Amino acid sequence: MKFEHTTLGQRVLFGTGEAVASLAAEVERLGARRVMLVGDEAIAAEVAAKIDVAARCTDVAPHVPVANAERARAQAASSNADLLVSVGGGSTTGLAKAVALTTGLPVVAVPTTYAGSEATNVWGLTEAARKTTGSDDRVLPVTVIYDAALTASLPPELAIASGCNALAHCVDSMWAPRADPINQALAAEGIRALNSGLRQITTADGREQTLYGAYLSAVAFASAGSGLHHKICHVLGGAYNLPHAATHTAVLPYVLAFNSPAAPQAAARIADALGAPDLSSLYTDIGASHVLRGVPDAAEAARLILPSVPPSNPRPVTEADLTALLAAAQAGRNPTEWSRA
Structure with missing residues (x-):
């Protein structure tokens, strides 16, 4: 048996009904003061209820169009964000990753679906009907907060x-x-x-x-x-x-x-x-x-x-x-x- 394996470093907090408290504790642990919340679902505001939010980005779209990514990057810069918190499905996580890819900002991901993007260093962007993907450790969320209660509203x-x-x-x-x-x-x-x-x-x-x-x-x-x-x-x-x-x-x-x-x-x-x-x-x-x-x-x-x-x-x-x-x-x-x- 011979192989080479790389394990990605990431903190995982798993607990049903714990998302709000876990996110507040994690923001404090990371020492963040200027959080940009990424997510277009009402549930994002609920999960972020106990943290201060400097900016809210709701420009989420499937397959992360480049134009959306550029607007989100500009918003992160104008708000002096020091942490990205994504609350949503794979498209939401993908948008936060797109910002992290060029800014190096850390991401805390709170998934509300079973997409899995939150646990990978894979990013994807779409332009002119072509999707480009790649791998970069800058886009790997530093922390993932899993709360099965957040998936209960999925049809x-x-x-x-x-x-x-x-x-x-x-x-x-x-x-x-x-x-x-x-x-x-x-x-x-x-x-x-x-x-x-x-x-x-x-x-x-x-x-x-x-x-x-x-x-x-x-x-x-x-x-x-x-x-x-x-x-x-x-x-x-x-x-x-x-x-x-x-x-x-x-x-x-x-x-x-x-x-x-x-x-x-x-x-x-x-x-x-x-x-x-x-x-x-x-x-x-x-x-x-x-x-x-x-x-x-x-x-x-x-x-x-x-x-x-x-x-x-x-x-x-x-x-x-x-x-x-x-x-x-x-x-x-x-x-x-x-x-x-």
């Missing part, structure tokens, strides 16, 4: 899609460019937690398990890097402005079916963690959709995606493969039967 459909997005982080981490035994172990435990939590997502215990699984998935993903699934979804999201979580949910079963024959050990670990050979039973039980919507031309999308495919993917990928995968997802075909052997 069930959105909660399920967000949880499946976390599941995608786990699956991709099994064969991504920097996959190693440590992030594979984290990913496997994340799958187990998500498999259990998503089935009872309307309960407090289910939300806690799902949030715990989402954190594990993000830590694994931050180490392993973006695999085939995420490269596909990032390109689709940027090119066609698709909803992030729903797109990941739809594409995941098809990528799993495509890669599994070429990565039998990883596929076996995924199946063991799921307690099933594939995602079919989980998707059926929780009502997740594997129908891809919003892509006007599968062949065009395949051409856009192909340059981003990791060379280390366990199975060679052609433009024809990508076209077939996307067409199958558009038609909602059985994910376990579409892939060519």
